[in-house]
Amino acid sequence: MPTDRFAALTDAAIAVLAERGMRGLTHRAVDTRAALPQGTTSAYFRTRKALIEAVVRRLADLDRADLDEARLPTEAGMSVTAIEDIDAFAAGIAALLDRWMSTERDRVLARYACLLEATHHPELRTILRYGEASRAQSTAMLAAAGARHPEQAGAHLVACIDGLLFDRLAGAGSSSAPAPGTAANRADLTIAIATLLRAFAGQRPEVATSGS
Amino acid sequence: MPTDRFAALTDAAIAVLAERGMRGLTHRAVDTRAALPQGTTSAYFRTRKALIEAVVRRLADLDRADLDEARLPTEAGMSVTAIEDIDAFAAGIAALLDRWMSTERDRVLARYACLLEATHHPELRTILRYGEASRAQSTAMLAAAGARHPEQAGAHLVACIDGLLFDRLAGAGSSSAPAPGTAANRADLTIAIATLLRAFAGQRPEVATSGS
DNA sequence: TATGGACTTCTACATTTGTAGAAGGAGAGA
């Protein structure tokens, strides 16, 4: 079974996506990147669409695996109501983010490229399952912490944490924040995330319930 | 002077970028989108690189104009230390974000596409000035509010707010959050942003309450 | 050993794309 061939090509495609963007994702570029004979990618993924869909599926799987593995703090009887637990929890998320923006940089950049692509290609929306999974975790955690509107706060929290990731990978933070993969980065992220956790989990002061 | 022609082409390029992504950004696609004769874009921007650079410059200008105009709350003698001021301030930012994700959707999607592109094309990094400008504003505001580390908190705050924007435009929020352009969306954003402002200004609510 | 089938590699080819330059046109100044 050529399942390893599929995996190699899909991983190469993710790398190409990160290095050259959607525009650089061609059958031949993937062949080259995978160090396989020209034509291989074209044989395994007859159309470019098929290739992209495989990438999206792979990314969703990898993300889900990471999230499943990372939810240990809540499982381990840790409660987000205690100060030290919040900090530990924040450090855990920070470590994951730091890994995503250093070791797994390609993967995350590829995911952003696919997210943007999904904007005008609805059939790729499966990639949004990542967002939904992390949101569910976040909501459950905030509910356990006694947040008043865990559903809403969970969504906000995930969006903000993702914002920290994007900022450091592609935004202004990429030139000003501590370098990914360093303890300084993890420390900085931990501070930000702890602040977020306390804010969204805590009994925040009264807040306007209507917009303009 | 064909300066209006340049503008029309650049705007068309932004629309193409939003609708078809970096991959769809070709000279001919811009011609079509601008309803101008084929070859026009190629005549005005001899290379594709020149076209993208024009887009990046335009985006940076538009963003800066928006930010300059939007900073009125701080200028108007508003202080972020008072509850009602925080809510008003949050509503102001929420209104801007809501406009960005509805009326100005194309622009923002194009910006994200360019940000991703800048990841592997350093000469496009000028687009990061947007991030720097908003961060400076944010830092100044938090400093005025008495935050302990306004520089750091300002960076975190901007990253989070941008995360809310990205989430609703391209992330999971695009299918679950209130629709852009509605009062419900502005209200939801206001709640999130007010929470963030309070948290990063150092007025994070104590989290002492335990259990339910 | 021969054969069938799957996997792999190579080649072909119509389109699309980037880029350059030629052709066309309109207005200012001699």
Place this chain on the structure above:
DNA sequence: TCTCTCCTTCTACAAATGTAGAAGTCCATA
């Protein structure tokens, strides 16, 4: 009126790309 110059439009063309199918290779089973 002629001409020069600038802007506009059209055309050409090499390179890259998506996609299909042919040719080649390997291995298990009859």
